[in-house]
Amino acid sequence: MKFEKIPNISVDCVVFGYDTITKSLNVLVMKRYLESETGSEVLVDDYVLTGYHVYENETLDDSATRVLKELTGLTNQYKKQFKAFGDPDRLTNEKDLPWIKNEGFNLRTITIAYYFLLKTEEVDLKNSAHQKKWFPVKDLPELGFDHRHIILEAYEDLKIKCLAEPVIFELLPDKFTINEVQDLYQSILGIEFDNRNFRRKLINKKYIIAIDEKQVGVSKKPSQLYMFSKDIYKKIFQKNYLISI
Structure with missing residues (x-):
């Protein structure tokens, strides 16, 4: 039709x-x-x-x-x-x-x-x-x-x-480094973040999961890889939403 x-x-x-x-x-x-x-x-x-x-x-x-x-x-x-x-x-x-x-x-x-x-x-x-x-x-x-x-x-x-x-995290690979997250935020917002503060805040988020893998194919020391958990984020959001009400 x-x-x-x-x-x-x-x-x-x-x-x-x-x-x-x-x-x-x-x-x-x-x-x-x-x-x-x-x-x-x-x-x-x-x-x-x-x-x-x-x-x-x-x-x-x-x-x-x-x-x-x-x-x-x-x-x-x-x-x-x-x-x-x-x-x-x-x-x-x-x-x-x-x-x-x-x-x-x-x-x-x-x-x-x-x-x-x-x-x-x-x-x-x-x-x-x-x-x-x-x-x-x-x-x-x-x-x-x-x-x-x-x-x-x-x-x-x-x-x-x-x-x-x-x-x-919709724009990043499924497995990413903290530096890649920071670079993306800086690219979008056009501002610079303090590396140490940004890293501390991000890895403290429960929905950012460290995995048992590191970067491959890099000339410098490979960085730890992480993943974003939508399920954990949704649970935290729902909980916080109920608390805020």
Whole structure:
């Protein structure tokens, strides 16, 4: 059965990934390219977020999950709906109009924005119909529509979220070092932490579990590896929640 799309409601997905080598918080975007009918002129050449119209039979969450799966092949990733963007002029930039015309988009489209957190190594950049690429949040390419604004809004929301909940572990490998956790926090928040204080506070968290393994393949002294326990975190959260009430 074919379902109709809602012509003026879409979802846009900001996909965050963290590169533990470059210590950079990155965003996954798609190449957008359009030539004139004769091929003599390049009309559009930039990047955009992945997004699409909502189908009539879908919830907004279902739409966002579908869009992410089409882009990355992944499902069940951490996602958050963080804002709606409905400026009447959000799609009317002169450089976007040829693309709008070619795709038959409604100029008065309202988009519901989500962000996803995942590990960069989980995304295969080669085997896909999409020309996708990671860019550091702090060094974005030329972007279409209002997508730079959407990314920066998502980034600000993530900063707040990571101070209240341990969502950053969605961006790290399953086994990590304390230094990798600190590097990620510093990358997101743009601030430096005292190494000793950060280590002491983190290893005292009951949901940070030291495992009987150390780093391999490193030139320096290998560091202790840890894992994040969602189950322990949920139990502590529920207990504290009840106490606070």
